[in-house]
Amino acid sequence: MSDAYTLLRGGRVCDPTESTDGGRLRDLYLKDGRIAATPPQEARIGEVIDLEGRIVMAGAIDIHSHIGGGKVNLARLLLPEEHREHASGPDGLRRSGSGLFTPSSFVTGYRYAEMGYTAAFEPAMLPSNARHTHLELADIPIIDKGCYAVLGNDDFLLERLAAGATQSEVNDYVAWILHATQAVGVKVVNPGGISAFKFNQRRLDLDEAHPHYGITPRRILTTLATSLSDLGVPHPLHIHCNNLGIPGNEAVTRETIAALDGLPAHLTHLQFHSYGTEGDRRFSSAAAEIAEAVNRNPNISVDVGQIIFGQTITASADIMSQFRNSGLASPRKWVCTDIECDGGCGLVPFRYRDKAFVNALQWAIGLELFLLIEDPWRAYLTTDHPNGGPFTSYPHLIRLLMDRSFRNEQLARINPDVAAHSRLGSIEREYTLDEIAIMTRAGPARVLGLRDRGHLRPGAVADVVVYDDLPDREAMFAAPAWVFKNGRPVARNGELTATGWGDTIVVRPDFDPAIERRLKPWFEDHQTVRLGNFRIADGEILDHGRGGLSIVPILTASDPCF
Amino acid sequence: MSVLSFRLKGPLTGRIDASPLLPHRLAELSLAEIAGLPLRLGRGHVAVGDVFDLSGSPGDTVELEGDGRLDFVGAGLAGGTIRVAGPVGHRAGTGMSGGSLLVEGSAGLAAGASMRGGELIVRGDAGSELGGALPGERAGMTGGRILVHGACGDRAGARMRRGLIAVGGDAGAYAALHMTAGSLVIGGRPGVFTGHGMRNGTILFRGEIDPLPGFADCGLNRLPFLSLLDNHLSGLNEAPPTCRGLTGQVRRWLGDRGFGGRGEILACL
Numbered sequence: 001m002s003d004a005y006t007l008l009r010g011g012r013v014c015d016p017t018e019s020t021d022g023g024r025l026r027d028l029y030l031k032d033g034r035i036a037a038t039p040p041q042e043a044r045i046g047e048v049i050d051l052e053g054r055i056v057m058a059g060a061i062d063i064h065s066h067i068g069g070g071k072v073n074l075a076r077l078l079l080p081e082e083h084r085e086h087a088s089g090p091d092g093l094r095r096s097g098s099g100l101f102t103p104s105s106f107v108t109g110y111r112y113a114e115m116g117y118t119a120a121f122e123p124a125m126l127p128s129n130a131r132h133t134h135l136e137l138a139d140i141p142i143i144d145k146g147c148y149a150v151l152g153n154d155d156f157l158l159e160r161l162a163a164g165a166t167q168s169e170v171n172d173y174v175a176w177i178l179h180a181t182q183a184v185g186v187k188v189v190n191p192g193g194i195s196a197f198k199f200n201q202r203r204l205d206l207d208e209a210h211p212h213y214g215i216t217p218r219r220i221l222t223t224l225a226t227s228l229s230d231l232g233v234p235h236p237l238h239i240h241c242n243n244l245g246i247p248g249n250e251a252v253t254r255e256t257i258a259a260l261d262g263l264p265a266h267l268t269h270l271q272f273h274s275y276g277t278e279g280d281r282r283f284s285s286a287a288a289e290i291a292e293a294v295n296r297n298p299n300i301s302v303d304v305g306q307i308i309f310g311q312t313i314t315a316s317a318d319i320m321s322q323f324r325n326s327g328l329a330s331p332r333k334w335v336c337t338d339i340e341c342d343g344g345c346g347l348v349p350f351r352y353r354d355k356a357f358v359n360a361l362q363w364a365i366g367l368e369l370f371l372l373i374e375d376p377w378r379a380y381l382t383t384d385h386p387n388g389g390p391f392t393s394y395p396h397l398i399r400l401l402m403d404r405s406f407r408n409e410q411l412a413r414i415n416p417d418v419a420a421h422s423r424l425g426s427i428e429r430e431y432t433l434d435e436i437a438i439m440t441r442a443g444p445a446r447v448l449g450l451r452d453r454g455h456l457r458p459g460a461v462a463d464v465v466v467y468d469d470l471p472d473r474e475a476m477f478a479a480p481a482w483v484f485k486n487g488r489p490v491a492r493n494g495e496l497t498a499t500g501w502g503d504t505i506v507v508r509p510d511f512d513p514a515i516e517r518r519l520k521p522w523f524e525d526h527q528t529v530r531l532g533n534f535r536i537a538d539g540e541i542l543d544h545g546r547g548g549l550s551i552v553p554i555l556t557a558s559d560p561c562f
Numbered sequence: 563m564s565v566l567s568f569r570l571k572g573p574l575t576g577r578i579d580a581s582p583l584l585p586h587r588l589a590e591l592s593l594a595e596i597a598g599l600p601l602r603l604g605r606g607h608v609a610v611g612d613v614f615d616l617s618g619s620p621g622d623t624v625e626l627e628g629d630g631r632l633d634f635v636g637a638g639l640a641g642g643t644i645r646v647a648g649p650v651g652h653r654a655g656t657g658m659s660g661g662s663l664l665v666e667g668s669a670g671l672a673a674g675a676s677m678r679g680g681e682l683i684v685r686g687d688a689g690s691e692l693g694g695a696l697p698g699e700r701a702g703m704t705g706g707r708i709l710v711h712g713a714c715g716d717r718a719g720a721r722m723r724r725g726l727i728a729v730g731g732d733a734g735a736y737a738a739l740h741m742t743a744g745s746l747v748i749g750g751r752p753g754v755f756t757g758h759g760m761r762n763g764t765i766l767f768r769g770e771i772d773p774l775p776g777f778a779d780c781g782l783n784r785l786p787f788l789s790l791l792d793n794h795l796s797g798l799n800e801a802p803p804t805c806r807g808l809t810g811q812v813r814r815w816l817g818d819r820g821f822g823g824r825g826e827i828l829a830c831l
């Protein structure tokens with residue numbers, strides 16, 4: 001603890017939780033890693049940095065980015081050429097690392113920090129892979145991180161649901177998983193479908209019974225969404241809908257929203273779930289219909305999963321869709337695997353081509369969703385890294401949203417049939433700086449329940465990013481003038497200047513520990529580790545002071561509903 | 563012809579990445595500029611001039627004093643000649659597309675892996691993965707020629723698609739693993755599991771073997787192409803002598819049928 005304040009003087013503070021006037025000139029005081037209220041006259045000011053009217057925002061938060069765990073490691077192994085071509089040695093500050101769209105763990109932290117991102121959430125942690133995931137995230141420096149535990153295709157849950165488990169038993173199981181795996185939320189991927197794939201099913205609609213357990217995706221979805229709501233977990237069920245990537249899947253996406261019937265939920269990488277079947281090629285944009293459904297249902301938040309043209313790799317627990325897409329692998333190699341009957345994992349390298357009609361239309365669909373969903377508080381900026389493209393393409397994506405003429409220039413370059421099939425060219429909306437601050441900071445913080453992140457009011461964690469107000473928004477967001485993490489400067493003009501360790505963000509709802517009486521024999525009969533060893537202790541995360549834990553408060557009746 | 567020579571100043575303290583020392587990359591530089599180029603040494607860097615004494619003039623030929631800790635010698639070579647007096651470390655000539663790399667001593671792992679063209683000659687022995695695939699690559703060697711006078715390690719010619727590998731001595735296990743085309747000539751004895759998973763291509767050596775069960779015995783044959791191959795080898799100035807004269811009657815096996823393969827193992831009698 002130090003008694004001196006750091007003063008960031010004369011910046012245009014763009015904090016949409018305070019006001020939305022595009023940033024007003026005010027001074028910002030940092031002390032002990034937090035934003036401080038304006039101190040009394042006699043207070044000791046240490047460092048003073050003159051911001052000269054630059055734009056100031058809270059650290060950005062990536063709500064959905066595959067940055068660690070078994071799947072990402074398999075992706076790295078599958079494409080060693082990526083790591084051979086993009087490698088960097090140690091330079092006294094950075095450790096060595098490699099990779100472009102599956103960067104190694106240290107490089108992941110450096111690149112996020114250099115872009116002004118101070119937190120990222122790994123969305124697909126299989127409970128049986130949780131320890132590996134946390135160990136890998138422990139090697140991602142600087143940023144805070146958290147994980148969503150993947151449920152909904154695990155045999156324990158499916159078997160209990162088929163046996164008629166009560167909602168409260170499921171709630172106890174969900175809460176137990178959140179504790180045991182040190183997660184901050186729950187994601188469901190293709191509910192029931194991944195398990196059905198293992199019984200030779202190749203697609204599964206919302207009301208189609210699972211071939212073995214006889215329960216429907218609808219039942220899995222609503223039970224899990226209800227659990228998180230009952231438990232008061234701030235981040236609602238994180239849903240990867242059924243039938244990803246299949247033309248016509250917009251129907252199941254809209255049915256999913258309807259099935260939730262007002263329950264809070266987050267639909268992830270919505271772009272991949274907004275496809276219609278119109279036109280000669282039986283592939284069309286249903287962005288307008290999906291955006292309309294999102295606009296009408298204030299219980300729904302989304303992230304877009306924009307695609308960016310170029311080489312990447314798709315990495316998903318949705319083994320059903322990954323197996324279906326394996327023929328499209330470029331380069332021609334892929335992996336699909338089961339993981340302890342807990343879920344699945346499929347990796348298919350892919351190159352999005354701007355001249356290919358399907359890819360170009362996917363690109364347009366993502367942008368249409370961004371521009372047609374009215375409330376930036378409920379639509380977040382993602383590329384579903386690395387599925388749609390690497391997170392390092394966010395500055396480019398921000399420019400596409402903020403700069404209509406740039407967007408239309410890009411539209412003119414891609415497959416010409418897309419301009420004819422898409423309404424993108426006629427959409428006039430340009431995101432404002434306030435809206436960008438909402439969709440990359442305040443919005444994700446709110447939907448994750450991070451009360452002291454995503455804003456710059458006194459008491460907030462001093463994750464602060466200072467941007468030059470450049471007309472080229474891509475250049476502006478690629479290389480912030482300053483990045484502060486916990487009040488310490490970590491990057492200057494887009495170059496790392498210091499490193500450190502962030503927190504692991506977790507949630508811990510109450511539950512009845514009697515659930516362990518049912519879980520214990522399950523682990524003994526079906527899993528490779530015993531229940532006692534499965535649970536991840538706090539000490540494993542804290543790692544003798546290298547990591548920190550930050551516990552998200554549970555929602556109570558007095559909290560304003562999401 | 564201008565020759566640029568690199569002599570080691572003393573024992574190396576770690577492994578060096580020698581891939582920058584390609585004739586065409588150095589041809590336009592002065593000796594002083596070359597001496598200032600960085601080379602990876604272990605986790606750090608050194609200048610070329612800290613490790614080597616330079617002499618001669620930059621042009622189409624580079625002469626190197628060999629050392630088993632010099633890795634990536636000639637990796638990515640596209641033209642010109644590199645002669646190494648002594649051994650080289652790992653991955654010599656990987657991904658080369660043209661030119662000639664002559665190693666007077668032995669080579670380490672993955673020499674000529676993912677090679678696309680040019681010629682690699684090793685007068686000593688070669689390690690495993692000779693002319694094979696780099697980790698994770700679907701294709702191994704896709705062109706060019708590798709001539710090894712000594713023996714080689716395991717998985718020579720793995721995932722090979724095109725080109726010629728001639729090994730004068732014995733080959734290790736799994737030679738031509740998952741080969742899809744190309745030719746592997748072994749002057750000594752083949753190792754165990756030769757041809758496992760091969761789909762096409764040719765493995766040629768002297769003397770009977772007991773091949774994997776995935777290979778079908780096609781009996782004794784006289785194949786005119788063997789004389790053509792021998793003629794071709796005789797025209798190469800560094801063909802291993804034990805690889806010559808593999809003509810006349812051969813026993814032929816077809817496989818690996820476990821992989822739907824129609825490659826051939828030819829044992830010269």
Ligand SMILES: [Zn+2]
Nearest residue numbers: 064123269384
């Ligand atoms: Zn994802």
